[in-house]
Amino acid sequence: MKKELFEIISNDIAAENIFKMELSGDTSAITAPGQFINIELQGYFLRRPFSVCDWEDYKLTIYYKVVGKGTAEMSCMKPCESLDVLIGLGNGYNLAASGDRPLLIGGGAGIPPLFGLAKRLIEERKQPEVILGFNTYMEMFLVEEFQNLGIKTTITTADGSHGTKGFVTDAMADKNYSYIYTCGPEAMLKAVYEKSISSGEFSFEERMGCGFGACMGCTCRTKYGNKRICKDGPVLRKEEIIW
């Protein structure tokens, strides 16, 4: 965990209501895909948490959906503006658990962390496959990037405007997988949990006061005791989740 100043490299629309923001700054605090950053926005008391989509030395990428005032303000930010960021937050996904054929399942604004995960799984010579769920064609993002990694990418849209009509779980049946990594709305996580035949890891969201474990603002119950989504999560193992 570190507090660093980042400079906006680019901030462009990637799909309807979805923006891609690239930032430059010290990324050395990131230790695993699935971790998140917490961005201070001028005029707002609380920081806003976003998953790291991808990172390298001195550069990281996030994708964010405009859902309220803070994200609307972010969408108007220009390159060269600087942001105060807490980085390296949360536990992230455990790559070691993946087995040879992990299945990555992302829904909407939950898709970004799976991209950094997929890249690192490939580096470890695993064969990940991915299912990406969107509401509609206009909201699709990151699809080409996943395809460019050379991994099998299945798309579902709730309205059938692209790929399989329905939810990510409708595309799970014929897959062969050693492990599941997933991130998305809680209803999706639960459906994936119920349908999945392997073990896996599920990334959760909660409203946060601090993002680094100080306020107990984000605690959930697990089979192994109380956990703070921001510090002990956001990624929980399938075995410990209580719905």
Add this chain to the structure above:
Amino acid sequence: MVDTSVELNGIKFQNPVIPASGTFGYGYEFAHWYDINCLGAICIKGTTKEPRFGNDCPRIAEGPSGILNAVGLENPGIHKVLDEELPKLRHIYHQPIIANISGFSKDEYVYCCAKADESPLVDIIEVNISCPNVHNGGMSFGTSPESAGEITKAVKTIVHNKPVYIKLSPNAMDIAAIAKSCEEAGADGISLINTFLAMRIDIKKKKPILANVTGGLSGPAVFPIALRMVWQVYEAVRIPIIGIGGISTADDVIEMMLAGATAVQVGAANLKNPYACKKIIEDLPSAMERYGIKSLKSIIGGGH
């Protein structure tokens, strides 16, 4: 060289800056960010007799210049706090520790305070009769002079070794009367304020954001009100005051001390910036010089 030290009930603090209960965990977590030995003291998360999960999530919402929390006193219970959490803190930290005690009955307050009094790891006991986020407890003891005095008296009867501070709620008609009642019942000091009962509604869902419906508002938004209350309590009592509410800069510390605080607690500011207390402490000497203050002790209540 300016002198930032202050003294509460014979205990020397190297400076008046204390992270507030509930915003600093059990302290040792912050050692990741900086050397916490720079702090004046640490006030730990509110502790009850039994372990508590607290309220369901969402527990956090935002207001203009502030945060609403409805954590609901999540804590592992007084035994685990004293036996496991405080030793972890003491291992790396050598300044005073303030134990923040909560309860749902007079007996529970008495039980926890007695345990804290016995512990060699606790220097000051702060009795929280002002938590707005639990039902049938907490704040209900802190909103009338009679019940506040009653809890104070009960606790003071069994605590023999340590100063007892009573932490007051701003959600009361006459906070000066409550402070006075605590002083008469034997309190060694007053901490104020806890959070303001508040709420937010999610307009899209048309439902309250917090699962608990209401929460406590704190942060810069409440600073002027906290300051006014410290001012009023200073006029009403002679025991020391720890001023709390919306403090986020060295100037705020000085202002709060001019109103009558001997020390201050910094809450919400730690959540936005983990370095908040360290920064305030580092900024204090130059702020003092700017205002021609040689010793912080000398300005306590200086605004009156």
